[in-house]
Amino acid sequence: MNSTDKSPVKPNQCLSYRAAGHAQSLLQQLCMLHSEKTFCDATIIVGSQIFTAHCVVLSACSQYFKVMFCGGLLESLSKQVELHGVEAAVFDKLLEFIYTGEIDITSENVQDLLSAADMLQIPEIIQACCNFLRSHLHPSNCLGIYKFASARSCIELCAACDVYTHMHFLQVIQHDEFIELEYTELLALLSSEKLRIENELQVFKAGLKWILHDATQRKKCLVQILDRVRFPIISCEELFDYIETHCTNLNIKVALGALLAEYNPKRRFRKSSNRPPTYKMKPRLSARKYLYVIGGYNREPGGCWSNNQTLESVDRLDSFNRVWNSKPKLNHPRSSHTVETLDGVIYAIGGEDDLLLYDSVEAFDPLEEKWVMKSPMTVPRSGHCSCVFEGAIYVFGGCIGTEIGQTIEYYCPKRQKWRESGKMLSPRTSFGLIESEGLVYLFGGMTAVGAELRTAESYNPITKETASLADMRSRRIGCSAVVIDDNIFVVGGSNARKGALNTVEQYSIINEKWTTLPCMSTARTGARTATVNGLLYVVGGRTVNRGFGSAVTFLDTVECYDPRTQCWTNLDKMSVARCEAAIAVL
Incomplete structure (x- = not known):
């Protein structure tokens, strides 16, 4: 193209070009120059060891060195810095990070790295060390980590330690850091x-x-x-x-x-004339247990099964003030599901909506006030039972597709995966289940051939062994179970002979015997139970009378049983009737 030819590019055109690997390539070249000691103009003395580096690189990564080399101090002329309070091996790792962006943080070096990074003001290392310590919080170390973080003004780590200490207070007081x-x-x-x-x-x-x-x-x-x-x-x-x-x-x-x-x-006369402050007459905020009643289904009076409405709403009962209020809804309406509480988070597991079975799981964090989806189960389940054992959620049986299942699977929140874990003695659905002292107890339900069960069994999640227990006095489908001290309470349910049941049976784990307790005021099947401060709460369900075409009433009522007085008390109603809901305590 000669000088008389017009340019093929229109005037005032611009191309913004960014080389994707330029920053990484530049860092690699700087690292190579450093390893070859080329253009190194800074000398760092740590104990008896001498390190060389580039002033501009140190200043770019560390506010400490930037002040040293650019702030008019003596070091800005001599380019030599003598560090105290830092070990040579630790500084060597920090220097390696400055030139590579990589570092190995271990339980052995994390405190030294954080202390040195705090002194040298290297924010990336400070954050990485704080994240490491936060992920390794334990009842035996949370108080010590809090002190360490507080001395270095690591505010976020202090806050995490504080929350952890309060949440695990009963475990923290068992360790040496508490008494110190x-x-x-x-x-x-x-x-x-x-x-x-x-x-x-x-x-x-x-x-x-x-x-x-x-x-x-x-x-x-x-x-x-x-x-x-x-x-x-x-x-x-x-x-x-x-x-x-x-x-x-x-x-x-x-x-x-x-x-x-x-x-x-x-x-005989022990009461003081001085009235205690009002706050001392109430439980602490985090000791005030809340009952979350989640999902379920109901229908209008006189309706048929096709009119069932699966619920996504959540009601919460303040067990101290005994007042109900609404909480954020589930992402998906669910009934015949279960919920479990793990590390302060509520997990809603499986269930169904209009005969569509779920394998999905969602979790609710009360601090964030929202439901988020989690890893699904290996198979869809409805009418199953679940419990928490050693930091994992175990799920048993239920309807799996068109069959009644026998399998057990568990979920580990750290791995965020579900895995199969053995089988029950026989397939069953709509049964009661509770975990106590390392054993899982199962009661009643319905078999794969539609038989109503009065049988009970135990399952050991570690050995994966099952054992038969003494039979209950009544066959029960849709019952619910809780444990208080060494006694298991199996509540309500139904059978073909008697319809919905208002009876309650108590199983002594120590004596291995059943006894009958005072009846509820209302017969219930598909109700849900929970315990708070030694009291037994029974929520919702439906009444089913004998005979074809008998009326079904869905319940919004709540009853509370005190084992010490052996008396039932009726509490305020929920906002809506719920059957086959799920209940969690926080």
Whole structure:
């Protein structure tokens, strides 16, 4: 093309070009220059070792070095820095990261790396170390990690440790870090509304344990520690029984008797004229258990089965104030499903909607207030049962397609995968199930040939062995089971002979025998049960009378049973009637 030819490119045109691998290539070339010690103009002395590097590279990655080399300090002229408080091996790893963007963080070096990165102000390493520590939080180390993070102003890691400590308080107090807490740290912890406890007596036990670890030095803290405990909501008998049997220091026992005299059940006139503060008359916020009643189905009075409506709504009962309110809906309407609570998250598993069986699973985090989808089961299931065992969710039987299943599968949240795990003694659906002390107990249900069961069996998730137990007194389909102490309660259900049942049977795990308890006020099948603070809650279900064409009533009622008084109490109704819903306690 000669000078008289016009350019084939129109004027004012522009191409924005970005080389995809340019940044990585540049880093590789800088690393090569560093390894060859080419153009290195900075000398870093760490102990007896000398490292060389490029001032511009160090300054770009570390605010500490940027100030050293660009801030008019002596080092900006000499280009030589002597580091104290950092080991040579640790700095070597940090220098390798600066030139490669890669580093191996282990449980052995994470604290040294974080300390050095904090001093040198390398934010990527700080974040990576904090993420590593957060993923390795445990009841035995969360308090120590909190102190370590607090000293380095790692705010997000401190917050994660704080949440973990409160959620796992009952496990944390079993480890050495708890009894080694400073006095002020203990008071702050015992004062918190966020302690995840079952009852206030556990807070007293924790404070007493801390004192007894070094009674001579810590007895002076007794009054302040007792002030953090909400004694008005503790059973006086249980409190003084514990003091009598577990307080091994005579001086502390005498002091407790005097300081807590107004709660001593053996004293005829023990009540103080001073009314406790209002907050001490209520459970802590995280100790106030909530019952989440999730999904299910119902239909209008007089309707037929084709008019069934599967529900996606969620009702929550505050077990302390006994008030209902609505929570975010499921992503998919579900009935004949199960729910389990694991690490503060509710999982809704399987179920059906208008005869469409689900293998899907969704999870609800109360802190985020939304449902998110999780890994599906290996097969769709409806009318199955589930439980939590050693950090995994186990699912048993149910309707699998057109068949009644016998298989067991489990889900590990860390792996986010479902895997098969053995079989029950026989296929069954619409049965009751509960886990207690490492064994899973199964009750009643219906077989593959439609037989109604009164049988019971146990399953060991570790050995995968099953064993038959004593039969129940009634055949039960659609029953529900809970455990309180060493007793299992099997509630309601139905059979062809009697229709819906209002009976309750109790199985003693120790004595291996069944006994009959007082009946519910309403016969229920497809109801769901839960326990809170030693009370048994029965929610929803439907009544089914004998005979063809008998009327079916769907229930929005709730009953509560107290094993100590052996009495049933009717509570406020749910917002809507629910049958074959699922219930979780948080």
